[in-house]
Amino acid sequence: MAENESLDLGAAYSKRWDKPFNALLNGAPCDNVAAEMRKSLYGGIKKARTQFREHGAPLADFLAARNSRPQLRQLVRKTEGHRYAQLLESSAHASGPTPEDCLHGWCEAILDCVIDQFCLRAAGNENRPTFFEVKQFTDDLRHTLVNDVKRIAMKLAQDPDCRLTPQRQVPTDTSPNGPTEELLGVSLLGVPKS
Numbered sequence: 001m002a003e004n005e006s007l008d009l010g011a012a013y014s015k016r017w018d019k020p021f022n023a024l025l026n027g028a029p030c031d032n033v034a035a036e037m038r039k040s041l042y043g044g045i046k047k048a049r050t051q052f053r054e055h056g057a058p059l060a061d062f063l064a065a066r067n068s069r070p071q072l073r074q075l076v077r078k079t080e081g082h083r084y085a086q087l088l089e090s091s092a093h094a095s096g097p098t099p100e101d102c103l104h105g106w107c108e109a110i111l112d113c114v115i116d117q118f119c120l121r122a123a124g125n126e127n128r129p130t131f132f133e134v135k136q137f138t139d140d141l142r143h144t145l146v147n148d149v150k151r152i153a154m155k156l157a158q159d160p161d162c163r164l165t166p167q168r169q170v171p172t173d174t175s176p177n178g179p180t181e182e183l184l185g186v187s188l189l190g191v192p193k194s
Contacts, residue, residue, distance in 0.1 A: 004082045007110065009117045014041050014061065016047075017114055024118060027127035034144040038166050041110065041148065046164055055079045058162040059088075063099045066092035074142035086111065104153035111142060111149070148171040 006014035009021060020036035049059050057078040062085070064115040065071035072089040084106075091105030115138045123131035148166065155162050 004080070004085055005044055006088075007044075007083050007113045007117075009114070009121060016044050017117075021118055021121070024122055024137065025125050025127065028160055030140045030144060032152055033137075034141055035144060037111075037114075037141060038148055040114075041107070041145070041151070042166050044084070044110065045107075045152065048082065049160075049168075051082060052079055052085060055082070057085070059156065062088050062092055063102060063152050063157075063160060066098070066102050066146045083113075084110065098155035098157070100153050104149060107149040111145065114159065115142060117181055 005016070007017070009017055010015050017040050019135055020040055021031050023033045023036050026192055052062075055078050057075040060085050062072065062075055065075060072092055076082070076085045076089050087109040088102075088106045094105065117168040118138055119131060119134045122134045125134075128134045128137060151167060152164065155164060
């Protein structure tokens with residue numbers, strides 16, 4: 001059987017999170033890194049669910065067992081200690097009674113695991129020289145992904161076997177003109193031109 005989906009950025013067989021990490025290292029803006037993170041998050045969850053099923057422990061079983069630590073441990077053992085399954089076990093037991101709460105906690109735990117590694121590995125890079133700069137960037141990144149986490153949790157709570165695809169992102173600039181075109185209509189004193 002192939003290696004389980006991994007959250008370890010240092011592993012040679014784990015390439016899913018390389019694109020967002022390299023974008024962060026190269027100084028890409030938050031929206032660009034978030035786009036890569038979004039793809040990696042959805043792709044990782046999709047692959048992990050497939051691997052759970054292959055091991056005889058589908059996501060629906062985890063959600064059904066969410067209030068029983070022994071049953072959750074049994075499911076994690078079935079997946080051969082799959083890292084995503086371990087995070088799901090922790091989230092299911094700690095997040096509360098609803099499946100959506102458990103899944104929301106699971107997505108947050110996945111992002112925590114990856115973002116912590118980003119912070120530790122990227123600090124000292126020429127584009128982000130201090131840990132605090134990387135931490136601030138990843139906090140912004142996490143904020144950008146809030147709606148994705150909510151959407152994933154909601155969709156999987158409704159149907160643990162649903163087809164999960166990222167939602168097309170709407171640009172944050174809502175004006176019909178770009179910022180340059182808007183500024184062309186303003187004098188250097190900040191007064192609108194007539």
